[in-house]
Amino acid sequence: MKKWFALAFVLLSGSPLFAQVYGNFHVGGTTDTFYPVVFNDVLWGTSVATELQLGRADTHTDASSSIWAGTLIARFRFHVTNWGNGSSFCNAEIFQTVGTGVGFTNVFIANWLDISSVDGAKRFMVYLRGGTTYFYTAPAGAAAPVLYDGVANALPLTLSNGTAFNVLTAPSATVNQSGLTSSGTAYYLGGGTNYFTGAIGIGTTAPGPYKLAVEGTIGARKIKVTTVNPWADFVFDDDYPLPDLTELKTYIQVNKHLPGIPTTADVQKEGIDVGDMNAKLLQKVEELTLLLIQQNDRIKALEQPLKKIKLH
Known part of the structure; x- marks a missing residue:
């Protein structure tokens, strides 16, 4: 044979x-x-x-x-x-x-x-x-x-x-x-790890400095950013200086954006870091929460004398 x-x-x-x-x-x-x-x-x-x-x-x-x-x-x-x-x-x-x-x-x-x-x-x-x-x-x-x-x-x-x-x-x-x-498409059916050393471009041949660059819309069920440092909980530290609302009003009138938040021109030129931007937005939410608590305490402090006046 x-x-x-x-x-x-x-x-x-x-x-x-x-x-x-x-x-x-x-x-x-x-x-x-x-x-x-x-x-x-x-x-x-x-x-x-x-x-x-x-x-x-x-x-x-x-x-x-x-x-x-x-x-x-x-x-x-x-x-x-x-x-x-x-x-x-x-x-x-x-x-x-x-x-x-x-x-x-x-x-x-x-x-x-x-x-x-x-x-x-x-x-x-x-x-x-x-x-x-x-x-x-x-x-x-x-x-x-x-x-x-x-x-x-x-x-x-x-x-x-x-x-x-x-x-x-x-x-x-x-x-x-x-x-x-x-000229065809690729299907990888193995359940193991696929390793890429260089950059990946989807819809683009010029990924630039990014490991993954997509020219178009990304659809995902869930995106997890694993490292954001620092996170915004430092706003709750006892020595954190909350913004003065009068000064904040003046800043917004002059600059047309919140302090620490990139301008429209910055975003158009550089884009945004999703994790970093979420941390900045959370910082503003936490500052706003503390300012509302302060305002609420002041309102309650004013309400007490008014209640006594009404009783008399």
Whole structure:
């Protein structure tokens, strides 16, 4: 039985599903521009996704031994729609080190696109940095990449329906330049911990200084802020100075906001810290409560003499 399995593996290894072709190509133009390079979905007819690998392990390729031009290891697993058949997708993994030499500080991949919906050519386009040599691995039978860099072929790349693709001058913000970019959605069904070291952006590719940045509305059953220091109970300390109402009135008339509470301009510029703002609002509520108690005590003190006068 083992011999039959071994024989089957050897036979399959020679099939298009296992065999591969290797090659390299040089995208002309300049390193500050990205040019369309077309690959074909050679396994489309077998109903198997095509896997294309692009790389350049030697950082000195296209440069001298003293200049770092950058390295790239990338993999695209894709299936094109081909006249609109459907099930098209692309999952891309990109790992790279950009160069440090003059003219080589740009990333390598700007975007990619299935351009097969208007014809039967089964074409998949990747925008690659110009002035750069790439090495590729593709399934056996894959045609050589077709470059539209103004050198190998003229720009723009024009489809049969007239749609034209010219160069790009900047990478797409939705391309992950150091990891996985998926055209699908993700479901994680494991009950264990999922760990993320960096920042997470939902609806934004620029989370800034925040660990989680959301461009839009957050819906939640419950939000718990675990640390707010100091909490506002210091208002009840015996030596806490309550605000003078006359002074407070003047402050509000001049500044149009309560003391210790950010202005409209501050909030528009910096936003608010939910935990900190709740503590500040609680501080104002506790101050107001103590002031009301004081007022109530004064009213009662005035009511006593009035009651005695009424009795007489």
